[in-house]
Amino acid sequence: MQFRRWRALLPALLVACNGAPAQQTNSNVAVQQQAQFTPGEALLINIVREVSPAVVGIRTPTGSGSGVIISPDGLIITNAHVVGRAGNVRVSLANGNDVDARVLGIAQTVDIAVLDIPGENLPHAVLGDSDALQVGQSAIAIGNPIGFERTVTTGVLSAMNRSLGFGYEELIQTDAAINPGNSGGPLLNSSGQVIGINTAAVREVPGQGPLAGLGFAIPINLARDVANQIATRGSVRRALLGIQHREIDPIIAEQFGLPVTRGAIVLYVAPNSPADRAGLRQGDIITHIDDEELDDASDLRRILRQRDPGDMITVRGVRPQGQFSVRVQLGEAPG
Structure with missing residues (x-):
């Protein structure tokens, strides 16, 4: 028995399966608790003000997307599919400057690319621990959907360890809106730490009509390991x-x-x-x-x-x- x-148990699980803040500038003062803001709203506003300067736009001759600065000297994580095979990559910073980026390396099978831009003491995001995540906790996505820079969407972590095939494994699922142009941007927790790199959304299944609330991100622990290998030895x-x-x-x-x-x-x-x-x-x-x-x-x-x-x-x-x-x-x- x-x-x-x-x-x-196996058929049920197979169906289920397949299917610390960035550095502040002087202008990033904390949002004061006021009558018009609930505690949750004030927290979100502070996170957005602190992390948004570390979110960048990425442009290549064939497309655009998002990325996040993870070190004060200009190391950026984004998606491999955002960079593609481009030799010419431009990065748009929150201060309005555009700079050329050097592609340090790409890991196609996990959809991670690492870029480097010149600079010192750049605003950068703090990376969290994706192994400690729990389904139901808050999620915040920041990116540049269809060119609308540093757009913020919120939701929850809907599931962990999702697979979309084609090398997309161990993904975080969220109902925070992930739209074209968000790819490569950060998924944050309620402490303003990066817990994932936004990578994909499922919008329609043939024969089943349009879908909503199915966004996916690469766990930051995987992305960080890949980025460290690329930055230190140029391969993964x-x-x-x-x-x-x-x-x-x-x-x-x-x-x-x-x-x-x-x-x-x-x-x-x-x-x-x-x-x-x-x-x-x-x-x-x-x-x-x-x-x-x-x-x-x-x-x-x-x-x-x-x-x-x-x-x-x-x-x-x-x-x-x-x-x-x-x-x-x-x-x-x-x-």
Whole structure:
């Protein structure tokens, strides 16, 4: 009976799955609490005033988008699809100046590009921790949709670890409006920290009509790791396990009679991937990598970010037949 309930969990999860502030200038004074502003409004106004100077417009011969300055000496994160193959990239700053940018590198498969502009003590955003995010918390997007500079939209984090295919994995889903031109701009939390890089929105599904409130962002921990590698060595190497997974929590464990209450359940194993060659199977629940216990699925992502292609890891967990332990040699993610 318990085995049947465990197997019943997979289709439900497969459907669900597939589907500190920037530096202030002297003019950025705090919004005083006044009768016309609720505490929430005052907080949002302060965040926008503090972070907006770090949000830039990006123009190439073939299009435009957004980006965010992440260091005082001019390092910028944006989307790879915003930069494309352009050799000529112009950046519009909040002070009205336009400057030429140097493309340090592009990681196509995670849709991240890193630019560099000249300058010192530039306004820059503070990066948060996307592994600590919770569904339901506030989300703020700033960008340049169809040329309307530094437009602000708000919403919540609707889901985590979404996949759109074509390399778009581990995405944050939000109902904050993401429109053409927002790509590459920051998604913020209520502390004004960057938690994601806005990258895509789903507006219509053939045969189902128009959709709204389906925006997606690349988690900042992934974007930061890619940006650091590009900035320091000009290329990106990421460890690959070769699975799609979903977090197990006590509620899911009780509903489906699972033998553990924490971990990551394997939804899909890519053929001929390191996971496949090691014997991992759909439905396995991973509870440990080496000696580290997984409290949730973000732990698995964090551990893999800390490993290099070629590293050997021990994956332990449970499956309907009992406990398992396999050795996996990590591969290298493309691009």
